[in-house]
Structures are given as structure tokens and as C-alpha cells.
Amino acid sequence: MKPQSRLMKRKWFWLLLAGSAVAAGLWLLGEGKAIPVKVTELKPDELRVIVNATTTSTVKSEIEVTLSAQRTGRVVKLPVREGDRVKAGDIITRLDLSEESVQTQSNLEQSKANFEEAEKNKLRAEALFNKSMIAQQDLDAASRTHEVARAQYHAAMADAEVKQKYSIIRTPFDGVVAQKYTEVGELLLPGSRIVMIVHPEQIYVLATIDEVDLGRLRPDQPVSITVDAFPGETFQGHVRRISPIVSGGKLETRTADVWIYFNEPQPKIKPGMSADVEILVMVLSNVLSVPSQAIIERDGKKQIYCAAGSDLKPGDLSRAILKPVEIGETNWSFTQITGGLAAGEQVITTPEAEGLKDQARIKIEPDEIRPSGTDP
Numbered sequence: 001m002k003p004q005s006r007l008m009k010r011k012w013f014w015l016l017l018a019g020s021a022v023a024a025g026l027w028l029l030g031e032g033k034a035i036p037v038k039v040t041e042l043k044p045d046e047l048r049v050i051v052n053a054t055t056t057s058t059v060k061s062e063i064e065v066t067l068s069a070q071r072t073g074r075v076v077k078l079p080v081r082e083g084d085r086v087k088a089g090d091i092i093t094r095l096d097l098s099e100e101s102v103q104t105q106s107n108l109e110q111s112k113a114n115f116e117e118a119e120k121n122k123l124r125a126e127a128l129f130n131k132s133m134i135a136q137q138d139l140d141a142a143s144r145t146h147e148v149a150r151a152q153y154h155a156a157m158a159d160a161e162v163k164q165k166y167s168i169i170r171t172p173f174d175g176v177v178a179q180k181y182t183e184v185g186e187l188l189l190p191g192s193r194i195v196m197i198v199h200p201e202q203i204y205v206l207a208t209i210d211e212v213d214l215g216r217l218r219p220d221q222p223v224s225i226t227v228d229a230f231p232g233e234t235f236q237g238h239v240r241r242i243s244p245i246v247s248g249g250k251l252e253t254r255t256a257d258v259w260i261y262f263n264e265p266q267p268k269i270k271p272g273m274s275a276d277v278e279i280l281v282m283v284l285s286n287v288l289s290v291p292s293q294a295i296i297e298r299d300g301k302k303q304i305y306c307a308a309g310s311d312l313k314p315g316d317l318s319r320a321i322l323k324p325v326e327i328g329e330t331n332w333s334f335t336q337i338t339g340g341l342a343a344g345e346q347v348i349t350t351p352e353a354e355g356l357k358d359q360a361r362i363k364i365e366p367d368e369i370r371p372s373g374t375d376p
Contacts, residue, residue, distance in 0.1 A: 033361070034317055034361045034362055034363035035320075035353050035354070035355050035356050035360055035361065035362045035363065036353065036362070036363050036365045037305075037307070037320070037348045037349075037350050037353050037356065037362045037363070037364065037365065038348070038349045038350045038364075038365050038366070039307050039312060039346040039347060039348050039349065039364055040290070040291065040294075040346070040347050040349055041344065041345070041346055041347075042288055042290065042337070042341055042342070042343055042344060042345045042346075042347055043288075043343060043344075044286045044287060044288055044343055045286070045287070045289065046283060046284065046285050046286075046287075047283070047284040047287050047289045047329065047331065047334060047336055048280060048282075048283050048284075048331055049280070049281050049282045049283070049284065049329045049330070049331050050278040050279060050280055050281065050331045050332070051209060051213040051216055051217065051278075051279040051281055052276075052277070052278060052279075052332065053207040053208050053209060053258075053276070053277050054208050054209065054210050054253060054255055055208050056274045056275070056276060057205050057206060057207040057208070057260075057274070057275045057276065057277050058205070058206050058272070058273075058274060058275070059203055059204070059205055059227070059269055059270065059271055059272060059273040059274075059275055060203065060204060060205070060206050060271055060272075061175075061178070061198035061199050061200065061202060061203055061271040062199065062202040062203065062204060063173065063175070063198065063199035063202055064175075064178065064196060064197065064198040064199065064271070065172060065173075065196070065197050066193050066194075066195070066196045066197075067092055067093070067169050067171070067193075067194045067195050067196075067197065068190075068191055068192060068193050068194060069095060069166075069169075069188040069189065069190060069191065069192045069194060070166040070190060071095070071097055071163055071166045071167075071190055072097070072187070072188065072189055072190060073095030073096055073097040073166075073167065073187070073188055074095065074096045074185065074186070074187045074188070075093060075094075075095060075096075075182055075183065075184050075185060075186050075187075075188060075194075076094050076095065076096045076184065077091070077093065077094035077184065078092070078093050078094075078180075078182065078183065078184050078194075079091065079092075080092055080177045080180070080195065081177065081180065082177050082178065082179060082180050083176065083177060084176070084177045085174075085175070085176050085200075086171045086174070086175060086176070086177060086197065087171070087174050088170075088171060088172060088173050088174055089170050089171065090170060090171050091168060091169070091170055092169045092170060092171050092194065092195055092197075093168075093169040093182075093194050093195070094167060094168055094169075095166070095167045095168075095169070095188065096167070097163060097166065097167045105160070107156050107159070108153075108156040108157060108159075108160050110156075111149070111152045111153040111155070111156040112153050112156070114149045114152065114153070115146075115149040115150050115152070115153035117149070118142075118145045118146040118148075118149035118150070119146055119149075119150075121142050121145065121146070122142045122143055122145070122146040124142075125138060125139045125142035125143075126139065126142075169194060171197050172197075173197070173199065174199075175197040175198055175199050175200065176197070176198055176199075176200045176270075176271075177195050177196070177197060178195075178196045178197065178198040178271055178272060179195065179196040179272075180194075180195050181193040181194060181195065181196075182194055198271045200267070200270065200271065201265060201267070203262065203266070203269060203270075203271055204240065204259050204260060204261045204262070205223075205225055205237065205259075205260040205261075205262075205275050205277060206257060206258075206259060206260075207257070207258045207259075207260055207277050207279075208255045208256070208257060208258075209255060209256055209257075209258050209279075210253060210254070210255055211246050211248075211253075211254040211255060211256060214242070214246070214256055216281040216282075217239060217242055217258065217279065217281065218239065219238075219239050219240065219241070219242070220238050220239060221238065221239045221279055221280060221281060222236065222237075222238055222279075222280045223236070223237040223238055223239060223260050223277050223278065223279050223280070224236065224237075224277070224278045224280070225237050225260065225262070225275055225276070225277050226275065226276045226277075227269055227273055227274070227275045228273065228274045228275070228276075229269075229270075229273050229274075230268070230269075235262060235266060235269070236262070236263045236264075237260045237261055237262045237263055237277075238260065238261060238263060239258060239259070239260055239279060240259045240260065240261045241258070241259040242256065242258050242259075243256040243257040243258065244256075258279075260277055260279075282329070284328075284329060284336065287328075287336050287337075288336065288337040288341065288343060289334040289335060289336050289337060290304065290334065290335060290337055290341075290347050290349075291333065291334060291335075291347075291349050292330060292332060292333060292334060292335045293349065293351070294347050294348065294349045294351060295325070295327065295335060295351075296351050301324050302324065302325050302326070302327055303322055303323060303324050303325065304322075304323055304325050304337075304340070304341065304347055304348070304351075305320045305321070305322055305323075305347075305348035305351050305356060305358075306320070306321045306323055306341070306345050306346055306347055306348060307319070307320065307321075307346040307347075307348055307362060307364065308320075308321055308346075309346065310344060310346065312346050312364045313364065314364050314365055314366045315363070315364060316363070316364045317361065317362070317363055317364075318346075318361075318362050318363075318364065319359055319360070319361060319362065320348060320356055320357065320358060320359065320360045320361075320362050321358065321359070322357070322358040323340055323341065324340055325337055325339065325340030325341055326338045326339035326340055348362070
């Protein structure tokens with residue numbers, strides 16, 4: 001063999017060897033870039049199906065009234081503050097009705113003068129009629145004028161009395177001042193709001209529910225209530241009423257109001273507080289469920305990433321397998337799996353992990369997500 005030929009063969013040998021080394025290095029490098037994911041083992045368990053309100057709910061009082069001004073007047077007394085307890089008949093506001101009182105008194109005096117003059121004319125007409133000096137129709141006319149004047153005078157007296165009463169606003173029942181709308185010195189017009197009085201014990205939660213969930217709701221269903229003012233505490237209630245009317249326009253979510261009452265008196269919870277509710281509509285036993293965030297939708301299909309293998313522990317390496325699934329009920333946190341997966345499979349709960357795809361190499365990380373749909 002010629003020296004030149006032997007040199008060419010050696011050159012190709014070293015090139016192939018170098019290429020193989022590079023390929024092996026790239027393969028090893030790829031193997032070292034396992035995508036960190038979290039997994040949970042799919043196990044049969046209980047799934048509590050709940051319905052949530054579309055927005056933060058509000059604690060309200062079953063008995064509440066807004067006291068308003070009935071006449072134009074300036075506030076000269078307002079002895080209550082928001083949060084004060086009041087009893088039926090307590091003075092809430094005193095109004096100065098001087099501006100109206102002048103006109104009222106003028107009308108009263110004018111009607112009184114008209115009545116007195118009509119009464120004198122009637123007596124004079126009766127005397128003349130008895131002497132046959134006037135006709136019957138003249139006497140009747142004087143009598144009618146007298147009756148009209150008397151009615152107007154009595155009406156003016158009643159109006160003055162009513163307006164006097166309107167100068168003092170009293171609470172109609174025992175309760176709490178929930179809101180104050182005015183201050184001393186302000187001029188109020190008829191209909192101007194003064195205060196809102198609520199009954200503090202007879203309270204409920206008014207929740208707004210999406211129309212898609214209304215078919216699941218029934219009176220007396222149990223409800224878990226959390227109040228922002230008392231973090232960490234859960235109060236128990238039940239559905240009392242469901243509105244028969246669904247509201248909302250074309251561009252709005254269609255919703256209905258639901259009245260939720262506490263099972264026991266809650267004196268520390270006040271009307272106006274914000275609350276969140278979870279209405280329990282059903283409990284499914286011995287079903288497979290996964291954290292709802294594990295489910296992805298592609299091409300109109302529900303799919304889940306699973307980790308190949310079993311009994312995986314933090315630090316283990318595996319492969320991601322994308323599987324189509326069928327789902328059932330959900331409580332937003334967990335969703336029932338009715339087909340596509342079997343008990344014991346390792347479900348990846350972080351499908352948003354960067355680079356995750358079917359057959360991708362993965363590394364198991366610690367996961368604190370519960371493997372079922374039950375509450376802690």
C-alpha cells in the first residue's frame with residue numbers, strides 16, 4: 001500500500017473517531033439536562049365536589065333600613081356613629097326645618113283666617129235667611145264655602161304637625177348603625193339618606209353563582225364560609241334560598257344570587273364583611289382524581305403528562321409520557337379522571353415546566369401536592 005493511501009485512511013479513521021466522540025458527548029450532555037418536574041401517585045380516594053361564587057361574597061343583615069329626610073332641612077343633631085348600637089325610638093337625627101316652617105306657618109295662619117271669615121259669613125247668611133232676606137241658594141253657597149275653609153284649615157294643621165314630626169328621625173328597631181351618610185350642618189333635601197340601621201344578629205351571606213352551576217344547587221346544601229376578617233377560621237352554613245332570576249348582559253357572565261345562612265349565631269361577624277363560600281354539592285367515593293393544573297388541553301383533547309415507572313422518589317430520572325384522558329367532576333382544585341389513566345401511575349403536576357414534551361427526560365423533585373381530591 002502506498003504511503004499516501006495509508007495516510008488518507010488514518011485521517012478518515014481519526015475524523016470518524018472524533019465525530020463519534022462529539023456525538024457521544026452531545027448525547028451525554030442531552031442526558032444531563034433532565035427537566036425538573038413534580039409528580040403525584042394516582043390513587044383512589046374521596047372527591048368533594050364544590051361550587052364557588054364568581055366574586056367575593058358579602059355578609060348582609062336580613063333586617064336593614066335606610067332612614068332618609070322627608071323634608072328639606074339642615075342637620076342640627078346627629079348623635080350616632082357607625083357601629084353604635086341603638087334601640088327602637090332612639091333619636092338618630094334632628095333637622096332644622098325653619099325654612100319650610102315659615103311657609104307652613106304662613107299657610108296655617110292664612111287657612112285659619114279664611115275659615116274664621118267663612119264661619120262669620122255662614123252665621124250672617126243664616127240670620128238673613130231666617131228673616132227671608134236671602135234665598136236658600138245663597139245660604140247653601142255660604143255653607144259650602146264654610147265647609148271648604150274648615151277642611152283646608154284642618155289640613156294645614158295636620159301638615160304643620162307632620163312636618164314638626166319630620167324634624168326628628170328615630171330608629172324603628174333595635175340594631176346597629178351600619179353606615180352614616182351625612183354630618184351636622186349639611187342641608188338635606190327630601191329623600192337624602194341619613195343612616196343605615198341593620199339587625200346585627202340576623203345575618204347571611206349573599207353569594208353570586210355562575211348560571212352553569214345553578215342546576216347543582218339545592219336548599220339546605222352545606223356550605224363552608226371563610227371571612228377575611230378572621231383568617232384561618234371556617235364557619236358552617238347552608239343554602240337557604242336560590243334566586244329564580246339570572247342576571248347579566250351579552251358581554252357579562254350570567255349569574256344568580258344565593259342566600260347562605262350560618263348554622264349557628266355568629267356575633268363577631270358583622271354585616272358588610274367580605275366572605276368566600278364553598279357549597280358542597282356531592283361527595284364521590286373511591287374515585288381517581290388529579291390536581292386540576294395537571295390537565296392540559298391540546299387539539300381539543302384533555303391530556304396529562306405521566307412519568308414512566310413506579311415508586312419514583314425525588315432525584316430519580318424518568319421519561320415524560322403524554323396521555324389523553326377523560327374527566328368527570330371537578331372542585332377546581334382536583335378533577336376526576338374517568339378514563340385514560342390507572343391507579344398507581346405517576347402524574348406530573350407541573351406541565352408548564354420549560355421544555356416538557358412527550359418522551360422528554362425528566363428529574364423528579366419533591367412535591368407537597370396531595371394525591372387526592374379530599375380536603376386536608
